[in-house]
Amino acid sequence: xxxxxxxxxxxxxGFGFAIISVVAGYLTGPRRYNRAKAEAYECGIEPTPxxxxxxxxxxxxxLTAMLFIIFDIEIVFLYPWAVSFDQLGLFxxxxxxxxxxxxxxxxxxVWRRGGLEWD
Amino acid sequence: MPTPKIEYGIxxxxxxxxxxxxxxxxxxxxxxxxxxxxxxxxxxxxxxxxGLFTVILNKDVSGRFAEGSVAVDGVTIVLQGTILIFALxxxxxxxxxxxxxxxxxxxxxxxxxDEQRALAxxxxxxxxxxxxxxxxxxxxxxxxxxxxxxxxxxLEVLSLxxxxxxxxxxxxxxxxxxAGLKYFLLGAFSSAFFLFGSAFLYGYAGTTxxxxxxxxxxxxxxxxxxxxxxxxxxxxxxxxKVSAAPFHSWTPDVYQGAPTPITxxxxxxxxxxxxxxxxxxxYTTIGGMVWTWxxxxxxxxxxxxxxxxxxxxxxxxxxxxxAYSAIAHSGFLLTGIVAFNxxxxxxxxxxxxxxxxxxxxxxxxxxxxxxAGGEVTDLNRWSGLGKRSxxxxxxxxxxxxxxxxxxxxxxxxxxxxxxSAAYESGNISVVIAGVLASAVAAFFYxxxxxxxxxxxxxxxxxxxxxxxxxxxxTIGVCAVATLVLGVFxxxxxNAVNSLAMFVAG
Numbered sequence: 001x002x003x004x005x006x007x008x009x010x011x012x013x014g015f016g017f018a019i020i021s022v023v024a025g026y027l028t029g030p031r032r033y034n035r036a037k038a039e040a041y042e043c044g045i046e047p048t049p050x051x052x053x054x055x056x057x058x059x060x061x062x063l064t065a066m067l068f069i070i071f072d073i074e075i076v077f078l079y080p081w082a083v084s085f086d087q088l089g090l091f092x093x094x095x096x097x098x099x100x101x102x103x104x105x106x107x108x109x110v111w112r113r114g115g116l117e118w119d
Numbered sequence: 120m121p122t123p124k125i126e127y128g129i130x131x132x133x134x135x136x137x138x139x140x141x142x143x144x145x146x147x148x149x150x151x152x153x154x155x156x157x158x159x160x161x162x163x164x165x166x167x168x169x170g171l172f173t174v175i176l177n178k179d180v181s182g183r184f185a186e187g188s189v190a191v192d193g194v195t196i197v198l199q200g201t202i203l204i205f206a207l208x209x210x211x212x213x214x215x216x217x218x219x220x221x222x223x224x225x226x227x228x229x230x231x232x233d234e235q236r237a238l239a240x241x242x243x244x245x246x247x248x249x250x251x252x253x254x255x256x257x258x259x260x261x262x263x264x265x266x267x268x269x270x271x272x273x274l275e276v277l278s279l280x281x282x283x284x285x286x287x288x289x290x291x292x293x294x295x296x297x298a299g300l301k302y303f304l305l306g307a308f309s310s311a312f313f314l315f316g317s318a319f320l321y322g323y324a325g326t327t328x329x330x331x332x333x334x335x336x337x338x339x340x341x342x343x344x345x346x347x348x349x350x351x352x353x354x355x356x357x358x359x360k361v362s363a364a365p366f367h368s369w370t371p372d373v374y375q376g377a378p379t380p381i382t383x384x385x386x387x388x389x390x391x392x393x394x395x396x397x398x399x400x401x402y403t404t405i406g407g408m409v410w411t412w413x414x415x416x417x418x419x420x421x422x423x424x425x426x427x428x429x430x431x432x433x434x435x436x437x438x439x440x441x442a443y444s445a446i447a448h449s450g451f452l453l454t455g456i457v458a459f460n461x462x463x464x465x466x467x468x469x470x471x472x473x474x475x476x477x478x479x480x481x482x483x484x485x486x487x488x489x490x491a492g493g494e495v496t497d498l499n500r501w502s503g504l505g506k507r508s509x510x511x512x513x514x515x516x517x518x519x520x521x522x523x524x525x526x527x528x529x530x531x532x533x534x535x536x537x538x539s540a541a542y543e544s545g546n547i548s549v550v551i552a553g554v555l556a557s558a559v560a561a562f563f564y565x566x567x568x569x570x571x572x573x574x575x576x577x578x579x580x581x582x583x584x585x586x587x588x589x590x591x592x593t594i595g596v597c598a599v600a601t602l603v604l605g606v607f608x609x610x611x612x613n614a615v616n617s618l619a620m621f622v623a624g
Contacts, residue, residue: 092122112147
């Protein structure tokens, strides 16, 4: 069997799931319209007002999100290292230490520059 | 699983610069504003100097390192040395403080009360130094990469800081931010092409190392669909970086909008880095498929020369003229790839060296022609500059003649080397197109010279400011290099040719 067939099957299942979810929600869900439903979705913060006259809007949430990504990426690399920790030995420890150090440099920069202060 | 082996000594040029960049971020975090500029410039120049020193130490090295993901050979040494020299000159321009090239706070409107407050509280963009160092680090790794993943990481480390730096201009802020955004979006687009290509090549060869791909090409017929699609997409990604037509459209906008010191830096450094990677991939990795890729590169080379020179004629802004000139020069450089012979490698390296000095010099002079509102880039207002400031106009004329490839300037030496390499390989079509394009290009370079010398100066406040030592040194070094490489090029040609050798295998 072609090794790509399972990938195709997974793709088909994913596609089907998306369609079924949308159709099922459309058929079974209650429809109650209110103000919140008409607003643009902005990941949990207040939808931004139109920037009339170059009006400014806060980007605090995005800073936090970016900071999260720093640590997220760190975990992505830490995980495989943790799995083969015993085989990599001292080399692995030193390299991981260097890697974490650079991540913390970025974190320190954010902290010193006031990226962690909400107001 | 054996522990990976990393040759830190041989990778030192890249590591030193990247380590300095990380340190520079800490400087931003902890050093008080008053001393930041001094500390940052010292750190940056020291890092570049140390990098150059380690490159010289490496000069006899030839081999593959860091588990085969990095190739250090004569070509890498020459390219890394060139990049570091241009980075040094670019940093001198960036370190110029007399012109307020960089915004104190990008989010404030120019001239607004917010900006006044930002300036008064001593805000300044010394972040440009760590960003430059990161870009240099990526540029150093780019031509040495011997693995698609390493190549991609180097590409992003090189590009991401440049996207930001393009948007930092103090004056004409919106143009600058537009340039940054355009560069970022199109750069991300081309990175996607690059990655798709890499994925296809991995599907073809089962490995991402250049050596593995090369081996697969020599052992199996080279008409595999995955191979062809992968190569096409990878090439598109690279052609975007060297701003070859039809992937050039970002270049004029970004060159015009970016702060001029940044334009100078990226025009020189990214071109060297990108053509370095181009050389390695086309000469070694897919050298076995030369009959497949050569016609395509010939067509792109001719198209790039034609578009660069013809559209440059209609430009009215000096930075846009220089941007189209950069596109045309990419076309000339592609003839070195087309050559695909021993002299093609040396000629391309020599051309990159000569072109970088000249282009850094021209943009350095653009920073000097100013009025009360900042740089004057409208060509009409450059008229009569020769009468107002003979020395600067004279040096600018030298650079323009070098870009046009007139004898006794470095541009002629570079063009002669690269066209004769292409001629040797029997590809007469690119040579003819190249000579014709050079002739057309000479028209718009000479037109600027005529404008500066034979037109009367306009009384509109345009003047040439006296350069501070940092800018003066840059212009001086570039002018001397342009002349020396034009009049007495043989030692440099010999040195480059003796090193222009890829690692065997």
